[in-house]
Amino acid sequence: MARVYTRREVNRRKTGYMIFAGISDFFGAMAGIVVIIACIILLVALINWIIHNGQVSFASLWKIFQDALIIPE
Numbered sequence: 001m002a003r004v005y006t007r008r009e010v011n012r013r014k015t016g017y018m019i020f021a022g023i024s025d026f027f028g029a030m031a032g033i034v035v036i037i038a039c040i041i042l043l044v045a046l047i048n049w050i051i052h053n054g055q056v057s058f059a060s061l062w063k064i065f066q067d068a069l070i071i072p073e
Contacts, residue, residue, distance in 0.1 A: 005013075
């Protein structure tokens with residue numbers, strides 16, 4: 001036979017599930033913020049790396065371009 005629950009028992013169980021849902025939402029939001037901060041840090045590092053290596057790469061390409069244009073005697 002099915003168990004009959006009182007309103008108090010139903011409300012107590014519902015409150016427990018709502019508290020658990022709220023805690024899991026909080027930790028999910030915190031994890032999301034940590035992931036966003038990590039992505040921002042990685043993007044800043046990538047941009048700095050591109051700027052630094054871009055200058056070096058374009059300097060060597062510019063030297064090759066200049067050497068190709070200047071006809072040696």
